[in-house]
Amino acid sequence: MKKYLISGMLAISCIAFSYNSCVWAQAEEKKALTAEEAAEATKKLEDAQQKLKKTVKNLPKVDNAGSITGVVICQKMRNNADAIVFIEKVGDNKFPPPTEHAVIDQLNLTYVPRVVAMQKGTTVDFPNSDAVRHNVFSPPTAALQFNLGTYPTGVVKEVLFDVAGETPLLCNVHSEMAGFAVSLENPYFAVTDKDGNYTIEGVPPGKYVVKTWHEKLKELSQEVTVEAGKAAKADFDLKRRR
Incomplete structure (x- = not known):
């Protein structure tokens, strides 16, 4: 006993x-x-935001290429950054993926960058640059579902994004953390700056459907004709999803 x-x-x-x-x-x-x-901590976060790329793609060289440029207004948002503008389909949408990795860091309990647009087939590195442990996972509704488990500072884990679509990023250690990895079928896309400006470069001449993505705002689309060596214009005014 x-x-x-x-x-x-x-x-x-x-x-x-x-x-x-x-x-x-x-x-x-x-x-x-x-x-x-x-x-x-603020300085480190700002440096990381400036350094890390928000787009990763393998853009082919095209003779007499044009471009698509414009401004995206994000209604009731703090600024007009982090909207994605992309061409839905170019040819058969079969393009070699980039060899360069995208990087989504974890710093000051924040995903940096918060939004990354990448060509389908891109590998994403998830380093932990914080002094605390993190877990990166995506919810069941994500285009790509994964869970990297909890890991400490200095560790880098990789994920291959071999599907197209929106993948929200969460952390089960810190519920306030949120980010988005958006994988696209072709390399013709851009992410807006804080003023809403964007440019999709190297576009083959032709007629296309151009669409938008935003984490909180409604998707819009419009037809755009790109002429050789010229810049086509496509502006968007995004409103809240109902």
């Missing part, structure tokens, strides 16, 4: 220790930063 009592007490102690360790770790993770630490 005494033996079982001691075993039970040890088990309870272990559970209590594990719980307290978890609470301590969470508290450490959420502790307030000093002004200097906050400034340094």
Whole structure:
């Protein structure tokens, strides 16, 4: 009887220790930063946002190529950034994927970049540059479903995006984290800057259907004719999904 009592007490102690360790770790993770630490964290985040590419593609060389340019207005958003404008179909939509990897980092409990557009067949690197553990996974509704498990700082995991569509990125350690990897059938796409400007370059002359994507706004499309060596214009005014 005494033996079982001691075993039970040890088990309870272990559970209590594990719980307290978890609470301590969470508290450490959420502790307030000093002004200097906050400034340094902000600088790192800004540097990462500038450095990492929002588009990854393998654009073929086309003689007498034209382009599609314009402005996308994102209604009721903080700015007009991170809308994707893409050509639905070019030829048979069969293009060699890029050898370059896309990179979606984890820094300051943020996915950086928040939105990445890539050609189907692109490999994405998911490094953890934070001082805490993260888990990257996509929900059941995603175009590509995966779960990388929880991993510490300095580790990089890879995912091949061999399907087209929208893949939301989540973290089951930090519910506030969210990002989007959008894989497209061909290399003719662009991501808007904060003013809504975009340019799709190297487009073969022809008539196309151009579409938009935004994480919160309704998709729009329009027909665009691209002439050799000229820039076609296509503007969009995106509103909230109902």
